[in-house]
Amino acid sequence: MRRQLFRVAMLFYxxxxxxxxxxxxxxxxxxxxxxxASLAGSARMxxxxxxxxxxxxxxxxxxxxxIAVLAxxxxxxxxxxxxxxxxxxxxxxxxxTPTSGFSLSANALLPLNVSEIHAPPSxxxxxxxxxxxxxxxxxxxxxxxxxxxxxxxxxxxLNPRTDKVISVRLKGRS
Amino acid sequence: xxxxxxxxxxLILTSLAGGDKHGYALMQDIKEFANVRxxxxxxxxxxxxxxxxxxxxxxxxxxxxxxYKITEAGSKVLKAELAANASIxxxxxxxxxxxxx
Numbered sequence: 367m368r369r370q371l372f373r374v375a376m377l378f379y380x381x382x383x384x385x386x387x388x389x390x391x392x393x394x395x396x397x398x399x400x401x402x403a404s405l406a407g408s409a410r411m412x413x414x415x416x417x418x419x420x421x422x423x424x425x426x427x428x429x430x431x432x433i434a435v436l437a438x439x440x441x442x443x444x445x446x447x448x449x450x451x452x453x454x455x456x457x458x459x460x461x462x463t464p465t466s467g468f469s470l471s472a473n474a475l476l477p478l479n480v481s482e483i484h485a486p487p488s489x490x491x492x493x494x495x496x497x498x499x500x501x502x503x504x505x506x507x508x509x510x511x512x513x514x515x516x517x518x519x520x521x522x523x524l525n526p527r528t529d530k531v532i533s534v535r536l537k538g539r540s
Numbered sequence: 541x542x543x544x545x546x547x548x549x550x551l552i553l554t555s556l557a558g559g560d561k562h563g564y565a566l567m568q569d570i571k572e573f574a575n576v577r578x579x580x581x582x583x584x585x586x587x588x589x590x591x592x593x594x595x596x597x598x599x600x601x602x603x604x605x606x607x608y609k610i611t612e613a614g615s616k617v618l619k620a621e622l623a624a625n626a627s628i629x630x631x632x633x634x635x636x637x638x639x640x641x
Binding site for chain 2: 391411415
């Protein structure tokens with residue numbers, strides 16, 4: 367096995383393990399090569415080295431670390447699923463029909479997807495004196511069904527068939 | 541069929557029960573008595589686990605080769621494992637003999 371290839375395979379092992387066993391392992395491969403050069407340089411040996419390296423690395427983590435890594439992987443997967451929902455909603459023409467200048471921001475938060483609609487006052491000619499309004503629409507997780515709308519007094523118009531928000535209007539001013 | 545880590549450990553302990561050996565000698569011995577060729581990564585992965593568990597002990601290095609010996613705890617574990625395996629073998633062979641007749 368080429369020395370460079372061996373070094374790359376060794377990167378799969380924890381540093382402490384490499385220091386302790388790396389020299390012996392390299393010597394064993396040299397002995398191996400003296401007996402059967404083709405086998406020593408084979409892909410099978412590379413797979414054996416890298417696979418074993420991953421197993422040793424997994425073993426070197428404590429139970430707490432393994433649980434933490436697993437939790438991070440699960441959280442990342444959940445956020446990815448959640449984010450994909452938000453992206454899909456916004457890119458497929460979010461059911462809210464904002465006029466130009468309406469901005470929509472979505473937060474991928476568990477367990478609810480909360481989307482905020484920022485309505486700059488310029489979009490409400492009658493409310494120039496008001497600070498930017500913010501309406502928060504809560505959705506059922508992973509769907510476009512609306513749980514509720516909060517913020518300043520607002521009126522939502524829902525599509526009766528799909529329960530999707532067609533429009534949101536601020537109320538109380540005319 | 542690929543060997544699981546426990547099987548690898550058992551092969552190494554069995555080999556070391558016959559005398560101290562370094563990595564390459566272990567591999568050759570295992571090939572001879574069990575007809576199993578352990579790759580260097582698998583062998584050292586199992587060897588390091590056995591050392592962590594106190595079942596084998598590293599001896600002073602001879603150039604770049606380090607011999608290993610089985611510890612007292614390792615001998616006890618090996619004895620118990622082999623006895624369990626022997627019992628399974630005996631029962632299994634007995635049942636097969638009954639089945640064949």
